[in-house]
Amino acid sequence: MIPDWETVRRTMIEGQLRARGIRDERVLRAMESIPREEFVPPDVRLLAYRDDPVPIGLGQTISQPYMTALMAEVLDLKGTETVLEVGAGCGYAAAVLGSLAARVIAVEIVPALAQMARDNLRRVGRDANITVISGDGSMGHALFAPYDAISVAAAAPEIPTALVEQLRDPGWLVVPVGSLDDQELRVVRKERGRIDYSVRTYCRFVPLRGGEGWQ
Numbered sequence: 338m339i340p341d342w343e344t345v346r347r348t349m350i351e352g353q354l355r356a357r358g359i360r361d362e363r364v365l366r367a368m369e370s371i372p373r374e375e376f377v378p379p380d381v382r383l384l385a386y387r388d389d390p391v392p393i394g395l396g397q398t399i400s401q402p403y404m405t406a407l408m409a410e411v412l413d414l415k416g417t418e419t420v421l422e423v424g425a426g427c428g429y430a431a432a433v434l435g436s437l438a439a440r441v442i443a444v445e446i447v448p449a450l451a452q453m454a455r456d457n458l459r460r461v462g463r464d465a466n467i468t469v470i471s472g473d474g475s476m477g478h479a480l481f482a483p484y485d486a487i488s489v490a491a492a493a494p495e496i497p498t499a500l501v502e503q504l505r506d507p508g509w510l511v512v513p514v515g516s517l518d519d520q521e522l523r524v525v526r527k528e529r530g531r532i533d534y535s536v537r538t539y540c541r542f543v544p545l546r547g548g549e550g551w552q
Contacts, residue, residue, distance in 0.1 A: 423474035428454030
């Protein structure tokens, strides 16, 4: 039996997001409108709204809905920004960011996943303001820098210096940092030449690969 996906999305919004303190109505509306089930493989579609990461193949996952919402909320997007997303995966988080910002540059190191993200975004009609690039996202993407905000969907041993350099002043960056098994979600603020960060929560992401991640 095919679920009523609209009802499932509303349940996710209330039970997983609002209940945990997500308050940005633009983020909540974006996540209610985007069909998350279309971004996961058919054999795990029934798990698409589970309160956990879900495998998407090639050793990667789609992040837990709450984590996607939290990372989008802390960027404080108003709709005019150019955002860099590192670790496009299946394209779902890029779709959320694309609903909140003017333009999204999403970088994915695994070529097959980059193509998956493009296909998924095109199929659901969310690709108009999102460019998916196959490359080493740990090094950012200098062509379109500086970015008003940067979201990193994979854990790094340290905050990649290239990303801080490509962040506009003022700007926000959110990135999971730590070991492979023990990470914290850091929110970085660049303003007037200063770099400040706070820790929002402990988390568990797949490792960031590339020049400033794990090899």
